[in-house]
Amino acid sequence: MTTAIDDPRRTGYAAEVVANTLLDLARAEGRQLTQMQVHKLVFIAHGFTLALLGRPLMYNTVHAWKNGPVVRRLWQHWGERGTRPIDAPLPVSAGEPDVGSDAEAMEVIRSVWNAYGGMDGVELSRLTHTRGSPWSQVYGQSADLIPNEITREYYTGLARSA
Incomplete structure (x- = not known):
């Protein structure tokens, strides 16, 4: 039985799970994403989940690095991948819940995808670097x-303001 403290909707999901969800949305449209795009989209989705649902989308921390907000755990997977498209889903630790069964979080992720998914890494970086x-x-x-x-x-x- 899952208790409230163990409930991923309360504490958030693994960043890899959120990233894979965005990669799946891109693949469904016949597109690929770069690591920069995924980092920024994961962060934006996390931000809107905090704002709209009052809870974190992911439990991983976000760092303010030179090139913008970065989830260290995702960086460890891709390192200096640059602008090369990501061609495979990230490995997810056994037992990590999937965000797909969380209708509220999925609605936020899809909304973020619809609003920002067409932007390249540079455009997304500009957004996340705004004053x-x-x-x-x-x-x-x-x-x-x-x-x-x-x-x-x-x-x-x-x-x-939207």
Whole structure:
């Protein structure tokens, strides 16, 4: 039996699960994504999930690196892949729940895909580097973690203005 504390809808999903969901949406349209696109789309989906559902989409931390918000766990899979398309789903640890059965989270992911999925990595990077963005609030500080609270506040503002 899953308790509330073990419920992934409460604590979030593995970043690989979220990334694979976005890669699946791209494949369904006959497209491929680069690691930069996936990093930014995962972060944007996480931000809107925090804002709209009041809970994290993923449990992994996000870092404010030079090239924008990065999930270290995803970076460990792809490293310096650059602009080469990702050609296979990421491995997911045994026992990790799939986001597909979470209708609310899937609605947010699909909405993010519909709004931002057609953008290339550079366009997505510009969005995540905008003045006032979570990345811009944290980048250059001694701690590079982007807190969920900052992300939630920013994406709540975006959701309200949409």
